[in-house]
Amino acid sequence: MKNRIHYRLAFLILTLWLPLLASTQNLMDVFGEEEPTTEYSYATFKTTRVVSGHSVENPANGVLLFMISHRFGKINSGAYDFFGLDQATIRLGLEYGINDFLSVGLGRSSYQKTYDGFIKAKVLRQSKGARNMPITLTLFSSIDAFSLKWQDTTRQNYFSSRLAFVNQLLIARKFNDNLSLQFTPTFIHKNLVSSESDDNDTFALGFSGRYKLTQRLSFNAEYFYVLPGSVADNFENPLSFGFDIETGGHVFQLHFSNAQPMFERAFITETMGKWSNGDIYFGFNISRVFTIKKPAEFKK
Helix, strand or coil, X not given: CHHHHHHHHHHHHHHHHHHHHHHHHHHHHHHCXXXXXXXXXXXXXXXXXXXXXXXXXXXXXXXXXXXXXXEEEEHHHCHHHHHHXXXXXXXXXXXXXXXXXXEEEEEEECHHHEEEEEEEEEEECCEEECCCECCEEEEEEEEEEECCCCCCCCCCCCHHHHEEEEEEEEEEEECCCCEEEEEEEXXXXXXXXXXXXXXXXXXXEEEEEEEECCCCEEEEEEXXXXXXXXXXXXXXXXXXXXXXXXXXXXXXXXXXXXXXXXXXXXXXXXXXXCHHHCCCEEEEEEEEEEECCCCHHHCC
């Protein structure tokens, strides 16, 4: 009799506690540890340029960016040329974000009346959490063609001789909210050079960075070291400084550089100015964005 009472009591306890244990497990599942998420970095640089050179940034998906790049003459040209303001080089450019990782662009420069086009692809994005990636990596490839009239019209001139090609790896890291650095290995090929002793191929290493001074102001710097060869012997390495100013709808960039042109082939391999001689060019970039295609989540 006593054993039956024990069995019934045990059965009663199990009957009462099993549902409670099951509900407790459900609560643990609800309030248990969440799966780790990936947190991506953003705004490594505020626009698609550091100074003259490209940054790892692309226009957003469906966004058209219009950029006006302007570089005056040398400051040391004196009062007669209004310290360079009487002379100017300009580039007008359009860039479009095909998606969040791919963009294309076109431009026209007054320097050698040059047309250029490029493609940028962001293949790695700095992140932490479930996916830990220490850098952002963007591939850049461009082609440009100068349209100056041929000096010697008696010889046979080819359109292909006008072409030059640039390929770059843009490798950047945002260390904190204030500091971003970028390393840019560069290869440039010119189909036509001035003499047989000149290099058709040029290798350069770019170093650039951004430091945020205030919520809307940052200091940028950029330097390209051209590896030894005829280009390095005959020209100067471009060194540039600037400030990015955010004004809501666009970013205003002020620049000081020893390079006057504002596209890769020209400012990396054809810089003539020397900082030590006061050959400093003042200029600016103004970029304005237009939303051409709204992202799917914003469509009605």
